[in-house]
Amino acid sequence: MGIYSLVTGRRGASGFGSASTAEEVSQGIDASSLTAIITGGSGGIGKETARVLAKRGARVIIGARNMGAAENAKAEILKHNSSARVTVLELDLSSIASVRSFVRDFDSLSLPLNLLINNAGIMFCPYQLSQDGIELQFATNHIGHFLLTNLLLERMKKTVKESGVQGRIVNLSSVAHIYAYPHGILFDDINDISCYSDKRAYGQSKLANILHANELSRRLQEEGVNITVNSVHPGLIFTNLFQHTALLMRFLKFFSFFLWKTVPQGAATTCYVALHPNMEGETGKYYADCNEVSPSKLARDQSLALKLWDFSIKLIHSVSIHNHHP
Numbered sequence: 001m002g003i004y005s006l007v008t009g010r011r012g013a014s015g016f017g018s019a020s021t022a023e024e025v026s027q028g029i030d031a032s033s034l035t036a037i038i039t040g041g042s043g044g045i046g047k048e049t050a051r052v053l054a055k056r057g058a059r060v061i062i063g064a065r066n067m068g069a070a071e072n073a074k075a076e077i078l079k080h081n082s083s084a085r086v087t088v089l090e091l092d093l094s095s096i097a098s099v100r101s102f103v104r105d106f107d108s109l110s111l112p113l114n115l116l117i118n119n120a121g122i123m124f125c126p127y128q129l130s131q132d133g134i135e136l137q138f139a140t141n142h143i144g145h146f147l148l149t150n151l152l153l154e155r156m157k158k159t160v161k162e163s164g165v166q167g168r169i170v171n172l173s174s175v176a177h178i179y180a181y182p183h184g185i186l187f188d189d190i191n192d193i194s195c196y197s198d199k200r201a202y203g204q205s206k207l208a209n210i211l212h213a214n215e216l217s218r219r220l221q222e223e224g225v226n227i228t229v230n231s232v233h234p235g236l237i238f239t240n241l242f243q244h245t246a247l248l249m250r251f252l253k254f255f256s257f258f259l260w261k262t263v264p265q266g267a268a269t270t271c272y273v274a275l276h277p278n279m280e281g282e283t284g285k286y287y288a289d290c291n292e293v294s295p296s297k298l299a300r301d302q303s304l305a306l307k308l309w310d311f312s313i314k315l316i317h318s319v320s321i322h323n324h325h326p
C-alpha cells in the first residue's frame with residue numbers, strides 16, 4: 001500500500017483500503033461475546049472505534065481522562081444504539097497511579113477481557129514532564145500503555161483460557177514513527193530538555209508503540225499464549241490530536257486534502273485488526289489502510305525492542321518506588 005493506493009482508495013490484499021470505513025471492515029462480524037477496553041475513546045478515532053465495536057455487539061469499556069467528554073461519547077453511542085454496552089472508567093495515561101487505579105476499577109467489574117485497544121495519544125506538545133517526572137509524550141503514548149497492557153495481561157490470558165477465543169491487542173502507532181530521534185529512543189536523555197523536539201518526541205513515542213507490540217508479541221508466542229499484538233497507522237485524520245499545530249495543519253491540509261481520511265475511515269484499520277477473521281493468528285505486524293506494511297528499520301529492530309522493554313520496566317519501577325506504589 002503506497003501513496004497511490006492511499007489517494008485512490010485502491011484495495012489491497014485484505015480486500016480493504018484507505019477509503020474503507022470501520023463499519024465496512026466489520027460488516028457481518030458478531031462481537032457480542034467480546035469485551036474490549038479502548039483508551040481515549042472520548043473523541044477522535046477512539047470514539048468511532050468504540051461506537052463501531054459496540055455496534056457489532058462488543059461490551060466496550062472506555063478509559064478516559066476527560067470524564068465529561070467520555071460520558072458525552074457514551075450518550076451519543078447510546079442515542080443511536082440503545083442496546084450498546086458501554087462503560088466509562090477514569091484513566092489518565094500520563095500517570096502511573098491513575099493507570100493502576102483504572103485496572104483496579106476494571107478488575108472490580110469482574111469482566112473478561114478479549115480486546116485491548118491502546119488508542120489514546122497526544123502529539124507535538126511543548127516540553128513538559130508528567131506528574132511522575134517523565135517527558136509527557138513518552139509518558140502518555142508509551143509508558144502509560146505499556147503499564148496498562150502488562151497489568152491487564154493476566155486477565156486477558158485467563159479469558160483466552162476460559163473462552164478459547166483469541167485475545168487481541170492493538171497499539172495505535174503512526175507513520176510518524178519514522179521521524180524519531182536518530183537512534184530511535186533517547187534512553188540516556190529521555191527527559192533532557194536540551195535534546196527535546198516536539199516532533200521527534202512524538203515520533204519516538206510512536207516508534208515505542210511498535211517496538212512494544214513486537215516485543216510483547218514475541219514473548220506471548222514464546223509462552224504459547226493465544227493473544228496477538230499488532231500496531232497500526234490509522235491514516236491522517238484531522239482530529240483534536242492536531243491542537244498544538246492546528247493553524248499550520250489546516251493550511252497544509254488545504255494543499256494535501258487527497259492524503260486525508262475521515263474519522264470513520266481513520267477507525268477502519270483498528271477495527272479490521274481487532275475484529276476481522278483474516279487477522280486470526282496474525283501477530284507482531286504493522287498495518288496501514290487495513291493491510292500489512294513494513295515499518296521503519298528501527299521499528300523492526302528486535303534488540304531495540306528488548307532494550308525498550310527493560311528500560312520501561314525500570315522507569316516504571318523507579319517511579320513506583322518513589323511514589324510508594326511498588
Ligand SMILES: NC(=O)c1ccc[n+]([C@@H]2O[C@H](COP(=O)([O-])OP(=O)(O)OC[C@H]3O[C@@H](n4cnc5c(N)ncnc54)[C@H](OP(=O)(O)O)[C@@H]3O)[C@@H](O)[C@H]2O)c1
Nearest residue numbers: 040043044045066092093094120121174236237239240241
Ligand atoms: N489523527 C491522525 O491523523 C493520527 C495519525 C496517526 C496516528 N494517530 C494516533 O491515533 C490515536 C488517536 O488519535 P486521534 O486522532 O483520535 O486523537 P484525538 O482526537 O486527540 O483523541 C485522542 C484521545 O486520547 C485521549 N487522551 C489524551 N491524553 C490522554 C491521557 N493522558 N490519558 C487518557 N486519555 C488521553 C484524549 O482524551 P482527552 O479528551 O482527555 O484529551 C482523546 O480521547 C493516537 O494514538 C494518535 O497518535 C492519529
